[in-house]
Amino acid sequence: MKRRLHTTFAAIHLGSEKVSMQITEYQGMSRYKLIDFCQRPIRLGEETFKNKVIPAQLVNEICEILAGFCRLMEDYGVDEYILQATTAVREASNQVFLIDQIYSRTGLQVDVVDMPQEIYTKYVAIRNTLKQEKITSTDGAMLLMDISSGGLGITLIDNNQIKYQTNMHIGIIRIKESFDRNKRESLQFNTALTEYLSSTISPVRNELQGQKARYLVLNGTETELLLHIMNLDTSGRVHRIKAEDFQKFFQKMRRLNLPQLMQTYKIPENAAELVLPTILLYERLLDVLPVEEIIVTEDTFIDGMQLLHIVASNNKEQAAEWHKELLSLFHMIGKRYSYDKKHVEQVERLALLIFDKIASRYSMGDKERRLLQGTAILHDIGKFINMRSHSVYTYQLIMDTDILGFSDKDKHIMALAAYYHAHDLFDNSRKDAPEVAKTEMAIVAKLAAIIRLADAMDRSYCQKVKGCSISISEQNLIISVQSKLDISLESWSFDRKSEFFEEVYGLQPILQRVE
Secondary structure: OOOOOOEEEEEEEEEEEEEOOOOOOEEOOOEEEEEEEEEOOOOHHHHHHHOOOOOOOHHHHOOOHHHHHHHHHHOOOOEEEEEOOOHHHHHHHOOOHHHHHHHHHHHEEEEEOOOOHHHHHHHHHHHHHHHHHOOOOOOOOOOEEEOOOOOOEEEEEEEEEEEEEEEEEEOOHHHHHHHHHHHHHHOHHHHHHHHHHHHHOOOHHHHHHHOOEEEEEEEEOHHHHHHHHHHOOOOOOOEEEEHHHHHHHHHHHHHOOHHHHHHHHHOHHHHHHHHHHHHHHHHHHHHHHHOOOOEEEEEOOOHHHHHHHHHHHHHHHHHHHHHHHHHHHHHHHHHOOOHHHHHHHHHHHHHHHHHHHHHHHHOOOOHHHHHHHHHHHHHHHHHOOOOOOOHHHHHHHHHHHHOOOHHHHHHHHHHHHHHHHOOOOOOOOOOOOOOOOHHHHHHHHHHHHHHHHHHHOOOOOOOOOOOEEEEEEEEEEEEEEEEEOOHHHHHHHHHHHHHHHHHHOOEEEEEEEEO
Protein backbone atom coordinates (compact mmCIF):
# COMPACT_ATOMS: atom_id res chain seq x y z
CA MET A 1 0.00 0.00 0.00
CA LYS A 2 1.44 3.36 -1.05
CA ARG A 3 2.06 5.70 1.86
CA ARG A 4 0.17 8.97 1.63
CA LEU A 5 2.49 11.99 1.63
CA HIS A 6 -0.08 14.69 2.36
CA THR A 7 -2.31 15.46 5.34
CA THR A 8 -6.03 16.17 4.94
CA PHE A 9 -7.21 18.88 7.29
CA ALA A 10 -10.69 20.27 7.99
CA ALA A 11 -11.21 23.72 9.49
CA ILE A 12 -14.77 24.22 10.80
CA HIS A 13 -16.08 27.60 11.94
CA LEU A 14 -19.27 27.95 13.95
CA GLY A 15 -19.93 31.64 13.42
CA SER A 16 -22.76 34.04 14.19
CA GLU A 17 -24.34 33.88 10.73
CA LYS A 18 -23.13 30.64 9.19
CA VAL A 19 -21.39 27.32 9.81
CA SER A 20 -18.48 26.77 7.41
CA MET A 21 -16.02 23.98 6.65
CA GLN A 22 -12.90 24.12 4.51
CA ILE A 23 -11.02 20.91 3.67
CA THR A 24 -7.39 21.18 2.60
CA GLU A 25 -4.64 18.78 1.61
CA TYR A 26 -1.21 19.98 2.64
CA GLN A 27 2.41 18.89 2.55
CA GLY A 28 4.29 21.80 4.06
CA MET A 29 3.53 25.48 3.57
CA SER A 30 4.36 25.61 -0.12
CA ARG A 31 2.24 22.62 -1.11
CA TYR A 32 -1.39 22.77 -0.10
CA LYS A 33 -4.63 22.91 -2.02
CA LEU A 34 -8.27 23.45 -1.26
CA ILE A 35 -10.30 20.25 -1.67
CA ASP A 36 -13.78 21.40 -0.69
CA PHE A 37 -15.63 24.28 0.94
CA CYS A 38 -19.18 24.30 2.22
CA GLN A 39 -21.26 26.57 4.41
CA ARG A 40 -24.78 26.72 5.78
CA PRO A 41 -26.52 29.93 6.92
CA ILE A 42 -27.64 30.07 10.54
CA ARG A 43 -28.75 33.22 12.36
CA LEU A 44 -27.17 32.79 15.76
CA GLY A 45 -26.04 36.38 16.22
CA GLU A 46 -29.38 38.18 16.46
CA GLU A 47 -30.78 35.64 18.93
CA THR A 48 -27.69 35.52 21.13
CA PHE A 49 -26.95 39.26 21.21
CA LYS A 50 -30.57 39.97 22.10
CA ASN A 51 -31.44 37.16 24.53
CA LYS A 52 -28.02 35.64 25.42
CA VAL A 53 -29.42 32.16 24.70
CA ILE A 54 -29.21 29.91 21.64
CA PRO A 55 -32.73 28.44 21.24
CA ALA A 56 -33.23 24.68 21.18
CA GLN A 57 -34.26 24.64 17.52
CA LEU A 58 -31.00 26.35 16.54
CA VAL A 59 -28.99 23.94 18.70
CA ASN A 60 -30.66 21.08 16.84
CA GLU A 61 -29.99 22.74 13.47
CA ILE A 62 -26.30 23.25 14.32
CA CYS A 63 -25.92 19.58 15.32
CA GLU A 64 -27.56 18.41 12.08
CA ILE A 65 -25.27 20.63 9.97
CA LEU A 66 -22.17 19.39 11.82
CA ALA A 67 -23.30 15.78 11.48
CA GLY A 68 -23.42 16.35 7.72
CA PHE A 69 -19.93 17.85 7.84
CA CYS A 70 -18.74 14.72 9.67
CA ARG A 71 -20.00 12.51 6.86
CA LEU A 72 -18.18 14.67 4.33
CA MET A 73 -14.98 14.51 6.41
CA GLU A 74 -15.23 10.73 6.45
CA ASP A 75 -15.67 10.66 2.67
CA TYR A 76 -12.48 12.71 2.22
CA GLY A 77 -10.50 10.74 4.79
CA VAL A 78 -9.78 13.79 6.96
CA ASP A 79 -6.75 13.23 9.24
CA GLU A 80 -7.01 16.36 11.40
CA TYR A 81 -9.73 18.85 12.20
CA ILE A 82 -10.31 21.97 14.28
CA LEU A 83 -13.80 23.23 15.16
CA GLN A 84 -13.84 26.76 16.55
CA ALA A 85 -16.81 28.85 17.65
CA THR A 86 -16.73 32.64 17.86
CA THR A 87 -18.86 35.55 19.10
CA ALA A 88 -22.41 34.14 19.28
CA VAL A 89 -21.41 30.91 21.03
CA ARG A 90 -18.88 32.73 23.19
CA GLU A 91 -21.60 34.99 24.60
CA ALA A 92 -24.39 32.42 24.92
CA SER A 93 -25.36 31.59 28.50
CA ASN A 94 -26.14 28.01 27.42
CA GLN A 95 -22.77 27.57 25.70
CA VAL A 96 -21.87 24.53 27.81
CA PHE A 97 -25.05 22.67 26.82
CA LEU A 98 -24.52 23.43 23.13
CA ILE A 99 -20.95 22.12 23.23
CA ASP A 100 -22.05 18.99 25.09
CA GLN A 101 -24.82 18.29 22.56
CA ILE A 102 -22.44 18.77 19.63
CA TYR A 103 -20.00 16.27 21.15
CA SER A 104 -22.72 13.77 22.07
CA ARG A 105 -24.32 13.84 18.61
CA THR A 106 -21.27 14.25 16.36
CA GLY A 107 -18.15 13.40 18.38
CA LEU A 108 -16.72 16.84 17.47
CA GLN A 109 -14.95 18.88 20.14
CA VAL A 110 -15.56 22.63 20.06
CA ASP A 111 -12.96 25.25 20.93
CA VAL A 112 -14.64 28.54 21.85
CA VAL A 113 -12.13 31.28 21.05
CA ASP A 114 -11.88 34.60 22.88
CA MET A 115 -12.13 37.87 20.95
CA PRO A 116 -8.35 38.59 20.82
CA GLN A 117 -7.82 35.09 19.38
CA GLU A 118 -10.68 35.58 16.91
CA ILE A 119 -9.29 38.90 15.68
CA TYR A 120 -5.76 37.45 15.46
CA THR A 121 -6.91 34.44 13.43
CA LYS A 122 -8.29 36.79 10.76
CA TYR A 123 -5.25 39.04 11.19
CA VAL A 124 -2.72 36.38 10.14
CA ALA A 125 -4.77 35.54 7.04
CA ILE A 126 -4.99 39.21 6.05
CA ARG A 127 -1.29 39.82 6.67
CA ASN A 128 -0.37 36.74 4.62
CA THR A 129 -2.50 37.91 1.69
CA LEU A 130 -1.04 41.42 1.83
CA LYS A 131 2.46 39.94 1.89
CA GLN A 132 1.70 37.95 -1.25
CA GLU A 133 0.49 41.17 -2.89
CA LYS A 134 3.72 42.91 -1.76
CA ILE A 135 1.78 45.36 0.41
CA THR A 136 3.80 45.84 3.61
CA SER A 137 3.94 48.18 6.56
CA THR A 138 7.52 49.10 5.61
CA ASP A 139 6.01 51.18 2.77
CA GLY A 140 3.91 53.11 5.29
CA ALA A 141 1.80 52.36 8.34
CA MET A 142 -1.41 50.41 7.85
CA LEU A 143 -4.55 50.45 9.95
CA LEU A 144 -6.30 47.06 9.89
CA MET A 145 -10.01 47.08 10.65
CA ASP A 146 -11.85 43.77 10.97
CA ILE A 147 -15.55 44.02 11.68
CA SER A 148 -17.72 40.98 12.32
CA SER A 149 -21.28 40.43 13.49
CA GLY A 150 -20.38 40.99 17.12
CA GLY A 151 -16.98 42.67 17.32
CA LEU A 152 -14.49 45.12 15.87
CA GLY A 153 -10.71 44.77 15.87
CA ILE A 154 -8.51 47.79 15.11
CA THR A 155 -4.76 47.31 14.69
CA LEU A 156 -2.12 49.85 13.62
CA ILE A 157 1.08 48.35 12.18
CA ASP A 158 4.17 50.32 11.23
CA ASN A 159 7.40 48.74 10.00
CA ASN A 160 6.17 45.29 11.09
CA GLN A 161 5.53 46.43 14.64
CA ILE A 162 2.13 46.70 16.28
CA LYS A 163 1.76 50.29 17.46
CA TYR A 164 -1.84 50.10 18.63
CA GLN A 165 -4.45 47.39 19.06
CA THR A 166 -7.94 47.31 20.51
CA ASN A 167 -11.01 45.10 20.25
CA MET A 168 -14.51 46.45 20.75
CA HIS A 169 -17.97 44.93 21.16
CA ILE A 170 -19.60 46.95 18.39
CA GLY A 171 -20.13 44.44 15.59
CA ILE A 172 -22.57 45.10 12.77
CA ILE A 173 -25.48 43.08 14.18
CA ARG A 174 -24.91 44.67 17.60
CA ILE A 175 -25.15 48.13 16.04
CA LYS A 176 -28.31 47.16 14.18
CA GLU A 177 -29.91 45.83 17.37
CA SER A 178 -29.22 49.15 19.12
CA PHE A 179 -31.91 50.83 16.97
CA ASP A 180 -35.43 49.54 16.26
CA ARG A 181 -36.94 49.46 12.78
CA ASN A 182 -38.69 52.85 13.03
CA LYS A 183 -35.46 54.55 14.01
CA ARG A 184 -33.55 52.85 11.18
CA GLU A 185 -36.06 54.17 8.61
CA SER A 186 -35.97 57.71 9.98
CA LEU A 187 -34.45 60.55 7.92
CA GLN A 188 -32.40 61.41 11.01
CA PHE A 189 -31.00 57.90 11.38
CA ASN A 190 -27.73 58.50 9.52
CA THR A 191 -26.88 61.51 11.66
CA ALA A 192 -27.80 59.71 14.87
CA LEU A 193 -25.84 56.59 13.86
CA THR A 194 -22.78 58.68 12.93
CA GLU A 195 -22.87 60.37 16.34
CA TYR A 196 -23.31 56.97 18.05
CA LEU A 197 -20.30 55.52 16.26
CA SER A 198 -18.17 58.64 16.89
CA SER A 199 -18.82 58.47 20.63
CA THR A 200 -18.22 54.71 20.72
CA ILE A 201 -14.80 54.89 19.06
CA SER A 202 -13.68 58.07 20.85
CA PRO A 203 -10.98 56.13 22.80
CA VAL A 204 -9.52 55.08 19.42
CA ARG A 205 -9.51 58.72 18.33
CA ASN A 206 -7.58 59.72 21.44
CA GLU A 207 -5.00 56.94 21.01
CA LEU A 208 -4.42 57.49 17.28
CA GLN A 209 -4.30 61.27 17.39
CA GLY A 210 -1.17 62.45 15.58
CA GLN A 211 -0.50 59.04 13.98
CA LYS A 212 -0.10 58.65 10.22
CA ALA A 213 -0.99 55.73 7.97
CA ARG A 214 -0.80 55.01 4.27
CA TYR A 215 -3.37 52.20 4.12
CA LEU A 216 -6.71 51.42 5.71
CA VAL A 217 -7.18 47.65 5.36
CA LEU A 218 -10.82 46.58 5.61
CA ASN A 219 -12.16 43.11 6.20
CA GLY A 220 -15.40 41.76 7.52
CA THR A 221 -18.87 40.46 6.99
CA GLU A 222 -20.14 43.08 4.55
CA THR A 223 -17.03 43.85 2.46
CA GLU A 224 -18.25 41.89 -0.57
CA LEU A 225 -21.55 43.79 -0.50
CA LEU A 226 -19.60 47.05 -0.21
CA LEU A 227 -17.67 46.21 -3.39
CA HIS A 228 -20.91 45.35 -5.16
CA ILE A 229 -22.71 48.62 -4.41
CA MET A 230 -19.57 50.58 -5.33
CA ASN A 231 -19.64 48.85 -8.73
CA LEU A 232 -16.20 47.31 -8.20
CA ASP A 233 -14.96 43.97 -9.47
CA THR A 234 -15.56 41.36 -6.75
CA SER A 235 -13.18 38.77 -8.22
CA GLY A 236 -9.78 38.39 -6.57
CA ARG A 237 -8.79 38.49 -2.91
CA VAL A 238 -7.51 42.11 -2.73
CA HIS A 239 -9.21 45.30 -3.91
CA ARG A 240 -7.59 48.74 -3.84
CA ILE A 241 -9.65 51.94 -3.63
CA LYS A 242 -8.35 55.50 -3.53
CA ALA A 243 -9.40 57.27 -0.36
CA GLU A 244 -10.96 60.19 -2.31
CA ASP A 245 -13.12 57.77 -4.35
CA PHE A 246 -14.41 56.18 -1.17
CA GLN A 247 -15.17 59.61 0.31
CA LYS A 248 -17.20 60.58 -2.77
CA PHE A 249 -19.17 57.36 -2.48
CA PHE A 250 -19.76 57.99 1.21
CA GLN A 251 -21.01 61.55 0.65
CA LYS A 252 -23.62 60.20 -1.77
CA MET A 253 -24.64 57.32 0.45
CA ARG A 254 -24.94 59.17 3.74
CA ARG A 255 -27.91 61.17 2.43
CA LEU A 256 -30.00 58.01 1.99
CA ASN A 257 -32.20 56.43 4.63
CA LEU A 258 -32.90 52.70 4.71
CA PRO A 259 -35.73 52.53 2.10
CA GLN A 260 -33.82 54.85 -0.23
CA LEU A 261 -30.67 52.73 0.16
CA MET A 262 -32.59 49.58 -0.80
CA GLN A 263 -34.10 51.27 -3.85
CA THR A 264 -30.93 53.01 -5.07
CA TYR A 265 -28.63 49.99 -4.86
CA LYS A 266 -31.23 47.25 -5.44
CA ILE A 267 -30.33 45.39 -2.27
CA PRO A 268 -32.65 43.54 0.15
CA GLU A 269 -33.57 45.04 3.51
CA ASN A 270 -31.43 42.68 5.62
CA ALA A 271 -28.34 43.61 3.53
CA ALA A 272 -29.09 47.35 3.64
CA GLU A 273 -29.48 47.24 7.42
CA LEU A 274 -25.97 45.85 7.74
CA VAL A 275 -24.09 47.74 5.05
CA LEU A 276 -25.10 51.21 6.26
CA PRO A 277 -23.45 51.00 9.72
CA THR A 278 -20.45 49.31 8.09
CA ILE A 279 -19.91 52.24 5.72
CA LEU A 280 -20.45 54.83 8.44
CA LEU A 281 -17.99 53.07 10.73
CA TYR A 282 -15.38 53.04 7.94
CA GLU A 283 -15.94 56.76 7.42
CA ARG A 284 -15.56 57.52 11.14
CA LEU A 285 -12.19 55.74 11.15
CA LEU A 286 -11.04 57.68 8.09
CA ASP A 287 -11.93 60.83 9.99
CA VAL A 288 -9.75 59.66 12.89
CA LEU A 289 -6.80 58.62 10.72
CA PRO A 290 -6.75 59.85 7.10
CA VAL A 291 -5.05 57.47 4.65
CA GLU A 292 -4.02 57.46 1.01
CA GLU A 293 -5.54 54.16 -0.02
CA ILE A 294 -8.18 51.69 1.13
CA ILE A 295 -7.52 47.98 0.70
CA VAL A 296 -10.33 45.44 0.98
CA THR A 297 -9.43 41.77 1.48
CA GLU A 298 -11.77 38.80 1.36
CA ASP A 299 -9.91 36.70 3.92
CA THR A 300 -12.13 34.85 6.35
CA PHE A 301 -11.77 33.45 9.84
CA ILE A 302 -11.59 29.95 8.40
CA ASP A 303 -8.65 30.99 6.16
CA GLY A 304 -6.81 32.05 9.30
CA MET A 305 -7.65 28.77 11.05
CA GLN A 306 -6.13 26.85 8.17
CA LEU A 307 -3.03 29.03 7.97
CA LEU A 308 -2.30 28.91 11.71
CA HIS A 309 -2.64 25.12 11.75
CA ILE A 310 -0.34 24.53 8.78
CA VAL A 311 2.28 27.07 9.87
CA ALA A 312 2.43 25.71 13.44
CA SER A 313 3.54 22.29 12.22
CA ASN A 314 5.39 23.12 9.00
CA ASN A 315 6.96 26.57 9.05
CA LYS A 316 8.85 27.50 12.19
CA GLU A 317 10.38 30.53 10.46
CA GLN A 318 6.97 32.04 9.67
CA ALA A 319 5.69 31.24 13.16
CA ALA A 320 8.72 33.02 14.65
CA GLU A 321 8.08 36.06 12.45
CA TRP A 322 4.47 36.27 13.63
CA HIS A 323 5.55 35.85 17.26
CA LYS A 324 8.10 38.63 16.92
CA GLU A 325 5.34 40.93 15.66
CA LEU A 326 3.14 39.97 18.62
CA LEU A 327 5.98 40.75 21.02
CA SER A 328 5.99 44.29 19.66
CA LEU A 329 2.44 44.56 21.04
CA PHE A 330 3.68 43.61 24.52
CA HIS A 331 6.31 46.33 24.29
CA MET A 332 3.66 48.80 23.14
CA ILE A 333 1.60 47.94 26.24
CA GLY A 334 4.70 48.27 28.43
CA LYS A 335 5.55 51.64 26.90
CA ARG A 336 2.03 52.88 27.63
CA TYR A 337 2.73 52.25 31.32
CA SER A 338 6.26 53.72 31.26
CA TYR A 339 8.06 50.41 31.74
CA ASP A 340 11.84 50.32 32.09
CA LYS A 341 12.70 48.95 28.63
CA LYS A 342 16.34 48.09 29.40
CA HIS A 343 15.41 46.23 32.60
CA VAL A 344 12.62 44.38 30.82
CA GLU A 345 14.90 43.29 27.98
CA GLN A 346 17.50 42.08 30.48
CA VAL A 347 14.93 40.09 32.47
CA GLU A 348 13.52 38.63 29.25
CA ARG A 349 17.00 37.64 27.99
CA LEU A 350 18.03 35.97 31.25
CA ALA A 351 14.64 34.29 31.72
CA LEU A 352 14.81 32.76 28.25
CA LEU A 353 18.35 31.47 28.86
CA ILE A 354 17.11 29.65 31.97
CA PHE A 355 13.98 28.41 30.20
CA ASP A 356 15.83 27.06 27.18
CA LYS A 357 18.15 25.08 29.44
CA ILE A 358 15.44 23.38 31.47
CA ALA A 359 12.33 23.40 29.23
CA SER A 360 12.49 19.89 27.76
CA ARG A 361 13.33 18.42 31.16
CA TYR A 362 10.10 19.86 32.62
CA SER A 363 7.71 19.33 29.67
CA MET A 364 7.62 22.93 28.55
CA GLY A 365 7.47 24.00 24.91
CA ASP A 366 6.84 26.91 22.55
CA LYS A 367 3.59 27.97 24.22
CA GLU A 368 5.16 28.21 27.68
CA ARG A 369 8.09 30.13 26.17
CA ARG A 370 5.69 32.68 24.65
CA LEU A 371 3.91 33.09 27.98
CA LEU A 372 7.26 33.57 29.73
CA GLN A 373 8.28 36.32 27.30
CA GLY A 374 4.98 38.11 27.72
CA THR A 375 5.28 37.91 31.51
CA ALA A 376 8.86 39.19 31.45
CA ILE A 377 7.91 42.24 29.39
CA LEU A 378 4.89 43.16 31.52
CA HIS A 379 6.03 41.98 34.97
CA ASP A 380 6.42 45.46 36.47
CA ILE A 381 3.89 47.67 34.64
CA GLY A 382 1.87 48.19 37.85
CA LYS A 383 4.60 50.57 39.04
CA PHE A 384 3.00 53.11 36.69
CA ILE A 385 0.09 53.32 39.16
CA ASN A 386 1.57 52.57 42.56
CA MET A 387 5.09 51.54 43.55
CA ARG A 388 4.09 50.08 46.91
CA SER A 389 1.39 47.75 45.56
CA HIS A 390 2.73 47.44 42.04
CA SER A 391 2.24 43.67 41.74
CA VAL A 392 -1.49 44.00 42.41
CA TYR A 393 -1.81 46.66 39.73
CA THR A 394 0.36 44.68 37.32
CA TYR A 395 -2.07 41.80 37.67
CA GLN A 396 -5.08 44.08 37.11
CA LEU A 397 -3.57 45.91 34.14
CA ILE A 398 -2.72 42.66 32.35
CA MET A 399 -6.19 41.26 33.05
CA ASP A 400 -7.85 44.44 31.77
CA THR A 401 -5.87 44.50 28.50
CA ASP A 402 -6.80 42.63 25.33
CA ILE A 403 -3.66 40.89 24.05
CA LEU A 404 -3.91 39.93 20.39
CA GLY A 405 -3.47 36.20 19.76
CA PHE A 406 -3.67 35.20 23.42
CA SER A 407 -6.71 33.67 25.10
CA ASP A 408 -8.19 34.93 28.37
CA LYS A 409 -6.70 31.86 30.02
CA ASP A 410 -3.23 32.69 28.65
CA LYS A 411 -3.60 36.25 29.86
CA HIS A 412 -4.63 35.08 33.32
CA ILE A 413 -1.56 32.84 33.56
CA MET A 414 0.75 35.74 32.64
CA ALA A 415 -1.00 38.07 35.09
CA LEU A 416 -0.66 35.50 37.90
CA ALA A 417 2.99 34.78 37.08
CA ALA A 418 3.75 38.52 37.08
CA TYR A 419 2.09 38.88 40.49
CA TYR A 420 3.71 35.83 42.07
CA HIS A 421 7.20 36.61 40.85
CA ALA A 422 7.12 39.11 43.73
CA HIS A 423 5.07 37.13 46.30
CA ASP A 424 4.96 33.69 47.82
CA LEU A 425 2.50 31.48 46.00
CA PHE A 426 1.11 29.90 49.16
CA ASP A 427 1.02 33.02 51.32
CA ASN A 428 -2.59 33.28 52.52
CA SER A 429 -1.98 36.37 54.62
CA ARG A 430 -2.39 38.82 51.70
CA LYS A 431 -6.03 39.76 51.20
CA ASP A 432 -5.33 41.23 47.74
CA ALA A 433 -3.65 38.05 46.41
CA PRO A 434 -5.35 36.67 43.27
CA GLU A 435 -6.51 33.07 43.55
CA VAL A 436 -4.70 30.41 41.54
CA ALA A 437 -6.77 27.43 40.39
CA LYS A 438 -5.23 23.98 40.82
CA THR A 439 -5.21 23.52 37.05
CA GLU A 440 -3.05 26.67 36.68
CA MET A 441 -0.81 26.15 39.69
CA ALA A 442 2.03 24.28 37.98
CA ILE A 443 2.49 26.58 34.96
CA VAL A 444 2.12 29.76 37.04
CA ALA A 445 4.73 28.51 39.52
CA LYS A 446 7.15 27.50 36.73
CA LEU A 447 6.94 30.90 35.00
CA ALA A 448 7.01 32.93 38.23
CA ALA A 449 10.07 31.05 39.54
CA ILE A 450 12.06 31.80 36.38
CA ILE A 451 11.02 35.48 36.29
CA ARG A 452 11.90 35.78 39.96
CA LEU A 453 15.49 34.59 39.34
CA ALA A 454 15.92 36.69 36.18
CA ASP A 455 14.59 39.79 37.93
CA ALA A 456 16.97 39.23 40.86
CA MET A 457 19.92 39.17 38.44
CA ASP A 458 19.07 42.76 37.46
CA ARG A 459 18.02 43.96 40.90
CA SER A 460 19.94 47.22 40.46
CA TYR A 461 18.23 47.89 37.09
CA CYS A 462 21.72 48.59 35.72
CA GLN A 463 22.11 45.53 33.46
CA LYS A 464 25.42 44.59 35.11
CA VAL A 465 25.31 41.00 33.84
CA LYS A 466 26.73 40.89 30.32
CA GLY A 467 27.62 37.29 29.54
CA CYS A 468 25.64 34.38 30.98
CA SER A 469 25.88 30.61 30.59
CA ILE A 470 23.81 27.95 32.34
CA SER A 471 24.53 24.32 33.14
CA ILE A 472 22.94 21.58 35.22
CA SER A 473 25.13 19.52 37.52
CA GLU A 474 23.41 16.86 39.61
CA GLN A 475 20.62 18.82 41.37
CA ASN A 476 22.15 22.24 40.83
CA LEU A 477 21.33 24.89 38.22
CA ILE A 478 24.64 26.71 37.82
CA ILE A 479 24.32 30.21 36.37
CA SER A 480 27.72 31.62 35.43
CA VAL A 481 27.75 35.36 34.75
CA GLN A 482 30.27 37.87 33.51
CA SER A 483 30.32 41.43 34.78
CA LYS A 484 32.90 44.17 35.25
CA LEU A 485 30.77 45.79 37.96
CA ASP A 486 30.01 44.88 41.54
CA ILE A 487 27.07 42.45 41.61
CA SER A 488 26.68 42.11 45.38
CA LEU A 489 23.09 43.39 45.28
CA GLU A 490 22.22 40.93 42.53
CA SER A 491 23.87 38.03 44.39
CA TRP A 492 22.05 38.78 47.65
CA SER A 493 18.73 39.13 45.85
CA PHE A 494 19.37 35.91 43.90
CA ASP A 495 20.09 33.94 47.09
CA ARG A 496 16.90 35.23 48.67
CA LYS A 497 14.74 34.32 45.68
CA SER A 498 16.27 30.98 44.75
CA GLU A 499 14.36 28.95 47.33
CA PHE A 500 11.08 29.10 45.38
CA PHE A 501 12.82 27.96 42.19
CA GLU A 502 14.25 24.95 44.01
CA GLU A 503 10.82 24.14 45.41
CA VAL A 504 9.23 24.22 41.94
CA TYR A 505 11.95 22.54 39.87
CA GLY A 506 13.91 20.47 42.37
CA LEU A 507 17.11 22.24 41.28
CA GLN A 508 19.15 24.51 43.53
CA PRO A 509 20.13 27.68 41.64
CA ILE A 510 23.74 28.77 42.14
CA LEU A 511 24.96 32.13 40.86
CA GLN A 512 28.68 32.35 40.24
CA ARG A 513 30.78 35.07 38.74
CA VAL A 514 33.36 34.10 36.13
CA GLU A 515 36.00 36.10 34.32
